[in-house]
Each structure stands twice: as C-alpha cells, then as structure tokens.
Amino acid sequence: MNETELRSLVERMVAELAGQAPSSSGKTTSYQQADHASSGEMLKDITEIDLRKQYLVKNPYNATAFLELKAKTPARLGMGRAGARYKTETMLRMRADHAAAQDSVFSLVEEDFVKQNNFVAVQTLCQTKDEYLTRPDRGRRFDDENQAIIKKTLGQSPKVALVIGDGLSSAAIEANAKDCLQAVRAGLKTFGIDPGPALFVKYCRVGASDHIGELTGAEVVCMLVGERPGLVTAESMSAYITYGARIGIPESKRTVISNIHRQGTTAVEAGAHIAELVKTMLEKKASGVELAQMERGRGA
Amino acid sequence: MTETLKSVGIDIGTSTTQLVVSELTLQNQSNPFSVPRVAITEKTIVYRSEIYFTPLLSDTVIDAKGVREIVAGEYQRAGIRRDEVQTGAVIITGETARKENAREVLSALSEFAGDFVVATAGPDLESILAARGAGVDEISKDKHISVLHYDIGGGTSNLALYSNGHLRATSCLDVGGRLIKIDAGSKRIAYVSPKLEGRFPGVVRGAEASEALLRPVLDEMIQSLLEAAGLEAPSALLEFYTTQGTKPMKASGVHLSFSGGVADCIYTPPADWLAYGDMGPLLGQGIKKALDRRGVQAVQGVETIRATVVGAGAHSMDVSGSTIYYRDVSFPLKNIPVLRIDPMEESGDLASAISEKLRWYADEGGLSQVALALEGETSPSYSRVIALAEAIQAGLAPLLQQGFFPIVVLERDLAKVLGQAMAPTISGTLLCLDGISVSNGDYIDIGAPVAGGTVVPVVVKTLAFEKK
Numbered sequence: 169m170n171e172t173e174l175r176s177l178v179e180r181m182v183a184e185l186a187g188q189a190p191s192s193s194g195k196t197t198s199y200q201q202a203d204h205a206s207s208g209e210m211l212k213d214i215t216e217i218d219l220r221k222q223y224l225v226k227n228p229y230n231a232t233a234f235l236e237l238k239a240k241t242p243a244r245l246g247m248g249r250a251g252a253r254y255k256t257e258t259m260l261r262m263r264a265d266h267a268a269a270q271d272s273v274f275s276l277v278e279e280d281f282v283k284q285n286n287f288v289a290v291q292t293l294c295q296t297k298d299e300y301l302t303r304p305d306r307g308r309r310f311d312d313e314n315q316a317i318i319k320k321t322l323g324q325s326p327k328v329a330l331v332i333g334d335g336l337s338s339a340a341i342e343a344n345a346k347d348c349l350q351a352v353r354a355g356l357k358t359f360g361i362d363p364g365p366a367l368f369v370k371y372c373r374v375g376a377s378d379h380i381g382e383l384t385g386a387e388v389v390c391m392l393v394g395e396r397p398g399l400v401t402a403e404s405m406s407a408y409i410t411y412g413a414r415i416g417i418p419e420s421k422r423t424v425i426s427n428i429h430r431q432g433t434t435a436v437e438a439g440a441h442i443a444e445l446v447k448t449m450l451e452k453k454a455s456g457v458e459l460a461q462m463e464r465g466r467g468a
Numbered sequence: 469m470t471e472t473l474k475s476v477g478i479d480i481g482t483s484t485t486q487l488v489v490s491e492l493t494l495q496n497q498s499n500p501f502s503v504p505r506v507a508i509t510e511k512t513i514v515y516r517s518e519i520y521f522t523p524l525l526s527d528t529v530i531d532a533k534g535v536r537e538i539v540a541g542e543y544q545r546a547g548i549r550r551d552e553v554q555t556g557a558v559i560i561t562g563e564t565a566r567k568e569n570a571r572e573v574l575s576a577l578s579e580f581a582g583d584f585v586v587a588t589a590g591p592d593l594e595s596i597l598a599a600r601g602a603g604v605d606e607i608s609k610d611k612h613i614s615v616l617h618y619d620i621g622g623g624t625s626n627l628a629l630y631s632n633g634h635l636r637a638t639s640c641l642d643v644g645g646r647l648i649k650i651d652a653g654s655k656r657i658a659y660v661s662p663k664l665e666g667r668f669p670g671v672v673r674g675a676e677a678s679e680a681l682l683r684p685v686l687d688e689m690i691q692s693l694l695e696a697a698g699l700e701a702p703s704a705l706l707e708f709y710t711t712q713g714t715k716p717m718k719a720s721g722v723h724l725s726f727s728g729g730v731a732d733c734i735y736t737p738p739a740d741w742l743a744y745g746d747m748g749p750l751l752g753q754g755i756k757k758a759l760d761r762r763g764v765q766a767v768q769g770v771e772t773i774r775a776t777v778v779g780a781g782a783h784s785m786d787v788s789g790s791t792i793y794y795r796d797v798s799f800p801l802k803n804i805p806v807l808r809i810d811p812m813e814e815s816g817d818l819a820s821a822i823s824e825k826l827r828w829y830a831d832e833g834g835l836s837q838v839a840l841a842l843e844g845e846t847s848p849s850y851s852r853v854i855a856l857a858e859a860i861q862a863g864l865a866p867l868l869q870q871g872f873f874p875i876v877v878l879e880r881d882l883a884k885v886l887g888q889a890m891a892p893t894i895s896g897t898l899l900c901l902d903g904i905s906v907s908n909g910d911y912i913d914i915g916a917p918v919a920g921g922t923v924v925p926v927v928v929k930t931l932a933f934e935k936k
Contacts, residue, residue: 232632236612355884355885358891406501424501440888
C-alpha cells in the first residue's frame with residue numbers, strides 16, 4: 169500500500185467514524201450515535217478523565233484494591249479489553265495523549281506569553297522547528313545579533329542568569345514557567361540575590377546554557393526548559409542549573425530538577441527549591457555531580 | 469543518602485511498663501534528577517526490655533521514682549545514652565493515664581529519656597499506636613481487607629479499625645484483665661476498678677475469687693467486645709463499657725486481630741489462671757471460646773503484649789515533606805496545639821478565619837504559641853501563594869505582636885515556596901512544614917532537621933487526658 173492509498177483509507181475511516189460518509193465495506197453498520205454535534209450536545213473530552221481513577225475491567229475480583237494500586241501510578245492498568253484488543257475509549261485516549269505530546273513538540277510558545285512576562289526574546293541558530301529537531305547542535309548556539317542581545321540583557325558577570333527555553337515542549341513552558349520563575353525570583357530575593365531580567369530562547373537546547381555562560385560570564389545559568397513529552401503529561405518542565413557554564417563544560421556539571429508539572433513537583437515549590445539550589449551553588453562554587461558529592465560528604 | 473535515627477518507645481500501662489529501642493532508616497526515595505523525597509524506609513527493633521509490673525505507690529498514684537529507675541536500668545542494659553536517643557515517645561496508657569500524677573510522670577520521663585522523646589497519652593492515640601505496633605495497618609493494606617484491632621491490656625481495650633491501610637475509626641472500652649486483681653496466695657479479690665464496683669453481686673474486695681464468681685463479669689466484657697465488631701447486635705452494654713470521651717465502635721464484616729497482654733492469654737494461656745493475680749487469663753480464654761464458637765479466625769499481628777510500646781517507639785514519628793522552610797527555629801518544639809482551618813474557610817476570607825479561631829486559644833495570660841494547619845492547594849499559581857502568605861500574616865498578626873512566631877503546617881507540597889514568600893516581611897523565627905495532616909485538638913512535636921537538613925521529624929498526638 170503506498171502513501172496515497174493509506175491516506176485515503178485513513179480519511180475514509182475517519183469520515184465513517186464521524187458518520188459523515190456511507191460505509192463502503194460490505195458489512196454496513198449504522199453510526200447513529202455519532203450525531204451529538206447536531207443536537208448541540210458536546211462530546212465528552214476523554215483527556216479530562218484522571219487515568220489513576222479509571223478502572224474499566226468488568227466483574228473485577230477486587231476493584232477497590234486495584235484502584236488503590238492505580239492511585240500510585242499513571243500507567244494504563246486495568247483498562248479491560250474487547251477481545252484481544254483495547255477498548256475504544258482506551259485506544260482513543262492513547263491517541264489523544266499522543267497527539268497532545270506531538271502538538272507540544274511542534275507548536276511554538278506564544279509571542280504574547282513572552283511579552284506579558286517581560287522575557288527578552290532571543291533565538292538560536294535554528295530557523296524552523298524542523299531544523300531545531302534535526303540539528304541539535306544549532307539549538308545550542310546563537311548568531312552575532314542574538315549574542316549582542318544576550319550580553320546587553322544580562323550584563324557582564326551576573327551572579328545568576330535566568331533563562332527560559334522552549335525545548336521539546338512549548339506546552340510545558342506555557343503551563344509552568346511563569347509561576348516557577350516568580351517563585352525562583354522571590355526565593356533568590358530572600359537570599360539577597362537579584363537575578364535581573366530573564367531571557368526567552370526560541371528553538372532552545374539545554375546546551376544553549378553554555379553559550380550564554382561563555383558570553384556573559386554568569387556564575388550560575390539557570391534554565392527552565394520544556395521536557396520531551398510523554399504519554400503521561402505533555403506539560404513537564406525541567407530546570408538545568410550549571411555553575412560556571414561555558415562551551416565544552418561536561419554534562420556531569422549540570423544539576424537537573426525534572427518532572428515539574430501539575431501532578432509532579434508543582435511549579436511554585438520547584439521554584440523555591442531551585443532558588444535554594446542556586447544559593448548553594450554560589451556558596452560551594454559547584455554544580456552537578458561535583459555538588460552532589462560535596463553534599464554527600466557533609467550529610468549522612 | 470541513608471541515615472538512621474535511634475528511637476525509644478516507653479509504655480507505662482495499667483499493668484506493665486516496657487521499653488523498646490528501634491532504628492529508623494531515612495532514605496531519599498526520589499531519583500537524583502528530582503526534588504528530594506525523604507521517607508522512613510525501615511523500622512527495626514534493636515532492643516526489647518523486660519516486662520515490668522507498673523510500679524504504683526497506691527491505687528491512685530504512680531511510683532515516679534520506680535518508673536524512672538526501670539528506664540535508667542534498661543538504658544544501661546541496652547547500652548544507650550540519653551544523648552544518643554534522637555526521637556521516640558513515652559505513652560501512658562489505660563488506667564495508669566487516670567492516676568493523679570500521670571501528667572507529671574509523663575513529662576518528667578520524656579525529658580529524662582531524650583531531647584526529642586515526646587509525651588503522649590489518650591485512648592485514641594493509644595489505639596492507633598497499638599494497631600501499628602502489631603502491624604495491622606500493613607496487614608490490612610497488603611491483603612486489602614478491613615481489620616478491627618483490639619489491644620486488650622490491664623485496664624482498657626483499645627480498638628482501631630483499618631481498611632486497606634487507612635485508619636477508619638478508633639475507640640476504647642473499659643475492658644481489661646486487671647480491672648479486678650486477685651491476691652494469688654489467699655485467692656481473695658484485692659482490687660475492683662471503680663467502673664465495676666457494685667455491678668456484680670459478690671464481686672467485692674476481700675471476697676474469695678473463683679471462675680464462677682467472675683463469670684458474669686467476663687461474659688459482659690466479652691459481649692461488649694463482640695458488639696463492637698458487629699458479631700453481636702450493639703446494646704446498652706457497648707455504651708456502658710465504651711470509655712468516657714471516646715465513641716463506641718460499630719464495625720461489621722471485619723477481620724479481627726488482638727494484641728496486649730490478654731492477647732497472649734488467647735493464644736498461649738498460662739497453666740494457672742491465677743498466674744498474674746488478675747482475670748487476664750480467664751478473659752483471654754473466654755474470648756478464644758467466643759471466637760471458636762462463631763468460627764472466627766483472628767488475623768495474627770507481629771506483636772502481642774509489646775504492640776503499644778513498639779508502636780510508640782517505631783511508629784509515632786513521621787517526617788515532614790522534603791521541601792520545607794525554617795529560619796532561626798530552636799528545635800525541638802514540643803506540645804504545640806494545632807489551630808486547624810477547614811478547607812471552606814481556606815478558600816474564603818482566610819485572614820479573618822485565622823484571627824477568629826486564634827481567640828479560642830487565648831486564655832487569661834493572653835495568646836500562646838500555636839501551629840496553624842491548612843490543607844493548601846494542589847498546584848497553585850504564584851499569585852495564590854502570595855495571597856496565602858499575606859492572609860496568614862494578617863490573620864496571625866495578634867500572635868506575632870505578642871512575640872510568638874508563625875508555625876504553618878500544610879498538607880499539600882507548598883511549604884518552601886510559602887516560607888520564602890513570607891520570609892521578607894516577617895522578622896526572625898519562621899517555620900513552614902508540609903506533608904502533614906493534623907486536626908483541631910491535636911498537638912504537634914517537631915524535632916531538629918535530619919537527612920542533611922531536608923526534613924524534620926514530627927510527632928502528631930492528642931494529649932487529651934480523661935477528666936475524672
């Protein structure tokens with residue numbers, strides 16, 4: 169089957185499901201139920217169902233016990249089955265979650281979002297999403313024009329450079345960056361640190377931290393970046409914090425706080441934790457594995 | 469990161485006094501790429517004392533010196549010093565909690581036992597600690613069943629109902645082996661608890677004890693135990709035996725488990741029913757017969773006579789959430805009463821709700837230090853955090869003016885950001901904790917930070933001494 173045939177097949181199936189086209193196959197089934205839209209009724213948004221509370225097995229031995237287990241994991245357990253296959257609802261939910269993940273990779277952070285939060289916008293060498301996805305190296309460096317903006321915004325040798333990067337999930341940034349950054353700023357203020365304005369980097373890879381560190385001589389570069397989305401959430405953000413970031417610094421020198429999202433570490437509490445981490449890094453003049461080893465030496 | 473804390477548990481019960489030493493292992497359970505999440509991962513009992521009869525000076529006064537000597541002697545035998553003990557709890561239980569000097573003995577002993585050994589009492593807490601000490605919470609969780617646990621001691625039976633690992637209800641009955649004591653030599657009744665005085669003909673001090681004489685007493689007690697589990701229809705008897713200040717237990721369709729001294733008499737009764745100079749052995753055997761007759765098979769816990777002391781030593785302490793805020797706090801903080809705001813008030817005018825409730829805690833001497841407890845929000849925006857910080861500060865203003873400091877205890881993961889938000893506008897001491905659920909009427913004890921300063925040990929308790 170070639171691509172055109174496949175496309176037309178998929179189109180026909182979608183149309184059939186929506187009840188817009190007569191079935192071309194021999195086994196005619198009428199899809200009378202699919203007429204919600206015309207009656208003005210909205211279809212239920214299946215992505216709003218909390219998977220941890222959804223249990224679809226018929227006649228279970230002990231549903232309460234299973235739900236207790238399910239409360240601990242977002243994994244798609246206890247979904248029941250139709251013959252050897254998923255139930256329709258499960259299959260659609262999987263595809264909806266997958267679509268959300270893809271959307272968050274391919275969409276851009278709204279320009280209004282950047283403006284409203286007074287972020288200073290810059291862009292890596294990448295010019296399009298496709299280039300960003302296929303050329304990670306170009307997502308780590310800036311051209312002359314953007315370099316000038318970075319230097320002007322952050323000044324020379326700031327204590328902390330705050331950076332927001334779209335990374336692989338624009339949805340994660342729009343959901344978490346604002347609240348997290350406000351908490352980081354407030355936290356830093358309690359330690360007497362004023363971080364100055366924040367950069368927003370379009371088409372951003374974590375390694376862009378290093379170029380920013382190199383250009384400004386910032387002691388700590390703290391980057392909030394969208395994580396590669398999964399089927400659990402498309403809104404997960406990470407913070408990569410590097411002491412003495414410069415081009416060529418090993419990855420082991422970064423400290424990362426991942427899983428910042430509504431069901432993980434919340435944006436505000438993560439922000440408070442990040443602020444304290446930055447303070448510790450400034451005191452110890454280290455980050456990443458090096459910092460973890462110092463902490464271990466001090467602690468238990 | 470792994471760290472162990474040495475914890476001591478001391479139980480001064482109606483009949484026996486015991487001590488255990490346990491080691492609690494703290495571990496960061498989150499991966500290295502996440503915010504830390506420190507939890508108690510292991511609890512090991514490393515030392516069990518002998519079981520002593522609780523020394524009394526009279527029927528109404530505890531022999532404080534005697535109790536202290538027992539503890540000092542057991543510390544020596546266990547090879548531990550006071551300054552090594554990082555946490556733990558002393559619990560005073562059953563009829564002993566009603567003695568005249570119970571409160572003094574308790575606080576003196578917790579001081580004597582260690583810096584952060586907390587004083588606890590109260591029938592509800594005792595029920596919980598006994599059930600946890602016997603491992604019933606774990607059993608109900610692992611097997612996904614409901615278990616009604618009875619800790620039957622000398623003076624009281626403490627009941628706790630767990631389903632799927634969650635506590636559902638507690639209760640207490642004035643049912644115990646030592647409510648009537650018998651002189652082993654003369655076989656004469658030496659003591660009758662005020663609760664039972666005059667209720668049973670012939671059961672009086674000085675009367676010769678026999679199984680037949682005590683039979684009506686035992687029948688009533690056993691009947692009340694069965695009614696609590698729904699094995700018999702609840703009657704006035706259940707009300708009568710339910711300890712003042714607790715609610716009658718009305719369970720049904722549950723598994724049963726037993727601990728306490730009388731539990732030993734269910735499973736392994738002594739040959740001579742007068743062996744302990746009380747009616748414990750008869751009560752144990754009576755319970756066994758009643759269960760057998762109904763074909764009820766009890767769930768067996770991990771501890772019997774030591775359940776309460778193990779509960780106090782290993783299960784009384786919890787740790788706070790791992791992202792918290794503290795500044796200039798002199799730990800430990802002990803016996804801080806909890807002022808709980810309910811969720812409805814939390815979303816409304818929080819500041820007024822706080823200052824309103826604060827007045828309840830004022831006495832002639834003015835206000836006293838309290839811990840403000842809130843649920844908090846699941847994933848708030850930063851502006852909500854600021855609003856919360858401002859409302860708390862405004863609501864607590866009268867307290868702060870009198871020189872006390874804010875202690876905020878939240879359920880949701882929010883403490884560090886809230887603390888940082890409050891820090892610039894509050895001078896001096898400030899403490900925000902999360903991951904802790906407390907109610908009005910609870911008291912909270914907070915120890916010095918452990919696990920590299922990420923968490924603080926917390927003991928939540930109710931110190932409600934029964935009114936005579």
